[in-house]
Amino acid sequence: MKTEPSRCDVLICGAGPAGLVLAIDLARRGVSARLVEKLDRPFTGSRGKGIQPRTQEIFEDLGVIDHIIARGAEYPPQRFYSADGRFHDESMVEPFEVTAEEPYHLALVIPQSTTEGVLRAKLLEYGRAPEFAKELTDFTQDAGGVQATLRTPQGLETVQASYLVGCDGGRSFVRHHLGIDFPGKSLGIRALTADVRVPGLSREVGHRWNDGDMTAQVGFDPLAGSDLFCLQVPVPLEGDVDLSAKNLTALVRQRTGQALTITDVEWSSVFVMGARLAAKYRVGRVFLCGDAAHVHPPTGGQGLNTSVQDAYNLGWKLARALERGDEEILATYEEERRPIAESMLGLSQTILDKEKEQGGRKRGREVLQLDLSYAGSSITVTEPANRPLAAGDRAPDAPFTTAAGLPKRLFDVFRGPHSTLLAFEPSIELKPLVGGQVYRIGEHGEIRDTQGAIARSYGLAKGDLVLIRPDGYIGAIVPESSFERLSPLT
Ligand SMILES: Cc1cc2nc3c(=O)[nH]c(=O)nc-3n(C[C@H](O)[C@H](O)[C@H](O)COP(=O)(O)OP(=O)(O)OC[C@H]3O[C@@H](n4cnc5c(N)ncnc54)[C@H](O)[C@@H]3O)c2cc1C
Structure with a gap:
């Protein structure tokens, strides 16, 4: 028997890593969201067990990184045995220099079920949890929203939501129901x-x-x-x-x-x-996220990481669409994330081919996901165009001293659901920004760049403004004369 529809802003289908990250990001923004999962209990296998440095940065922002690191380990060396029983040990990773800009530089090994457990614990801090044994079996949409049907042990349940996100894995029901091709x-x-x-x-x-x-x-x-x-x-x-x-x-x-x-x-x-990529990430009010949109071979440990980052890109955009009626921003989810999945698929395949041909499993910097960029995205502004760091690039970390004389890092001020405006030695009065925290860098600012690390890593000159998006990418990098261009972007 169907019940009266219940209402929420976002219905998330599938409580794997992508669904959990999206649920946390929406919860911390106060968006009413439900997370439904067809399994009747949490998944228990190790599956996607490599957490790359960029994902670790996201986990820092979401407040789970120390829980993940405490339960994980660095990749151990690999012992290669030859037919005569002898062996040699090799490190799997190129040694990377630790820099202030990149606080996480090593991939971690942690079973996917453990990662999901940590994410569920974080979600519970917001008083929310996955609803197990609820399978999405049907949905329709119109201009006003999505009407979804869930099969539950008590019977069918109807949910009315503004948006539906299919985080339902490689065999995605949502993708099939939308009739989206999955070529590869x-x-x-x-x-x-x-x-x-x-x-x-x-x-x-x-x-x-x-x-x-x-x-x-x-x-x-x-x-x-x-x-x-x-x-x-x-x-x-x-x-x-x-x-x-x-x-x-x-x-x-x-x-x-x-x-x-x-x-x-x-x-x-x-x-x-398999290596497959959905032809589209969205139809109207319904989105695909994570493995529902792309599947990778496990080589290089990119699948789970790409899925988490999809969710992290979509969360703040859904919240903004709901809060400010800014529907246009939703188009940038596919615009920014589909090309990334395309290049990740290429990378996983290249590594697989290399493994097949030459053996060996050494991974280079390309698997760390620190160099991913949305440069050229329609919501980025770089002025003038020839800057060392462009809008769309990942915002580097850097140490600084607070006005009170305490040591801090930029990631400390970025942490949370807001945008951040960094104004380097501004000479204008900076107005407050909706959804954006404003910091002046300088001798009398809130941030004292005592080691010159911020100016160096961002390539800043007096009067430059940098807007950091909620997902840790640079949204704009402009001179202060262009301050008015920033408010639509915060
Ligand atoms: C065997 C295997 C080995 C892997 N090894 C690695 C690896 O070494 N490294 C790596 O990075 N990645 C690996 N991956 C990939 C990694 O596990 C995935 O990229 C990751 O799980 C994707 O997360 P997700 O949240 O998008 O989807 P999933 O983790 O697949 O989660 C989808 C969830 O949706 C639920 N669901 C499905 N349909 C419905 C429905 N209709 N209603 C409600 N719920 C539904 C499912 O039960 C599931 O819990 C591996 C994958 C597999 C299958």
């Missing part, structure tokens, strides 16, 4: 991944046998915060795969020649790697 390709690789116990196997390193051989490769990665390893093994494209501990033990022994025993399988999945 299957990559001709089928793999099993399983979270397993292997007593006696060293947890100091990841273990790789037959690296680069897509018919015989075996990998075990220790999962932080548990006594589990994530086992990854390519399997034939066709046929059933027995995922019992007994069969996995036999498979691993046959491929490695080692007397390893898998005693327990906590979670497992068999999947065909």
Whole structure:
């Protein structure tokens, strides 16, 4: 039996990483949102376990980074075994210099289920939680909103929302229902991944046998915060795969020649790697976000990260559309995020091809996602055009001293749902901005650039203004004579 429709501003379908991040971002903005999930309990596997530095910055803004770091670990070195039983250890990451501009420079390993648990705990701080065992089964939309039907253990429920966001994964119901194409390709690789116990196997390193051989490769990665390893093994494209501990033990022994025993399988999945990108991210009042809009091969650990960043790009725009009736900003979600997913798909594939051809898994700076930029987006303004840092680029961190003489970082003032205006030694009176916090940098300002770090990393001269968007990208970088251009952007 259907009930009377309940109302909310945003209905989020799917409580994976993308849905949870969107729910937190909307909650901290005071937007009424519901997060529905068809599973009757939280997902338990390790799946997307690499958290890249840019995502760590977002997690800092959302107030969860220390909880994530405390439960995760740095990528351990990889131990490569040769046929004669000898091995050598290699670091997976290029060593990057730690700089004040980039406080997070190493990818973290943390099981996806742990990340989701931390995000659910944060959501609960706002008095909200995913609604489990509620599956979106139908929706219609008109100019006034979206009417959605949920299947629940108590029967059908109707929800009236201003917007619907499909964060419902690679097989997205929302995408299918909208009839959005999902072109791309299957990559001709089928793999099993399983979270397993292997007593006696060293947890100091990841273990790789037959690296680069897509018919015989075996990998075990220790999962932080548990006594589990994530086992990854390519399997034939066709046929059933027995995922019992007994069969996995036999498979691993046959491929490695080692007397390893898998005693327990906590979670497992068999999947065909694919690279696909939705033809559109939006139809009217309905959006696609995360894996619903793009699927990647797991190489390079980009899938979850790209999904979290989609949600982070969409959250403040939905809030602005609801608060200020600024519907136009919603078009910039696809404009900014679809090209990023396109390049991430290319990157994951390039890494996969390299792995197939040469073995080895060393990752370069390109996987960190710190150089992603929305430069050229229709909501960015750079004046004059030839600046070292342009609007659309990521806003770097920098140390400074407060007017009270305390040490702080720019990320401290960016943290929260607001925009931030930095005015470098301004000579004009700065009016307050709706939704924007204003800081003057200078000898008598709120921010004292005592080490010259802000001027250096932003390339600022006297009278320059930098508007930092709520998602940590530069929205505008202009001389103070263009102050009036900023208010529509805050
Ligand atoms: C086997 C495997 C291994 C992976 N390994 C890696 C890796 O090593 N590194 C990496 O970065 N990424 C990896 N990924 C990708 C990563 O897990 C995803 O990118 C990430 O989970 C995407 O998050 P999401 O929130 O968009 O979607 P999901 O995590 O898929 O969440 C979607 C949620 O929507 C729910 N849902 C679906 N339909 C409905 C409906 N109709 N109503 C209500 N709820 C619904 C689902 O139950 C699910 O909980 C892997 C993925 C898989 C499948």
